[in-house]
Amino acid sequence: MPVEDLRKSQMMSHIIEALENGEDIGHYGRLTFAMVGVYFANNDELVGLLAKDEDADEREVRAMVQQVREKGYNPPNRDKILEWQSKQDFQICPNPDDPDACNVYSELDIPQEVLEDIQEYREEKAN
Numbered sequence: 001m002p003v004e005d006l007r008k009s010q011m012m013s014h015i016i017e018a019l020e021n022g023e024d025i026g027h028y029g030r031l032t033f034a035m036v037g038v039y040f041a042n043n044d045e046l047v048g049l050l051a052k053d054e055d056a057d058e059r060e061v062r063a064m065v066q067q068v069r070e071k072g073y074n075p076p077n078r079d080k081i082l083e084w085q086s087k088q089d090f091q092i093c094p095n096p097d098d099p100d101a102c103n104v105y106s107e108l109d110i111p112q113e114v115l116e117d118i119q120e121y122r123e124e125k126a127n
Contacts, residue, residue: 028084
C-alpha cells in the first residue's frame with residue numbers, strides 16, 4: 001500500500017502536508033507517523049517523508065522506522081496521540097475537540113492481524 005493511502009485519515013494527511021512543507025512535526029509527530037505508516041508503506045518511503053522534517057536527522061529517522069517495524073508497534077489510539085501532542089508544539093491532531101478525529105482505526109484500513117493483536121492483548125489484560 002502506498003503512502004497516499006494514509007491521506008484517507010485527516011490527521012495523517014495533515015502530517016504529510018506539514019512534512020512536505022519541511023515543518024518540524026516534533027518527536028511524537030514523527031513517531032505517530034511511523035507507527036501508522038509502517039502498515040502502509042516501505043521504510044524508504046517513510047524515511048523519505050520524515051527526513052523532510054526540518055528537525056529530523058535521516059539516520060535517526062531510519063533507525064526509528066526500523067525499530068517500529070521490528071517491534072511490531074500498533075498504531076497509537078486517539079488518547080495516546082492527544083497525550084503526546086500535549087508534550088510538543090506541533091499539533092498532531094488537527095481537530096482535537098472533535099471526538100471522532102484522529103482515530104486511525106476508523107479512518108484507515110488497518111490490517112486485520114493488528115486488530116487481532118490488540119484484541120488478544122485486551123483479553124489477556126482482562127484476565
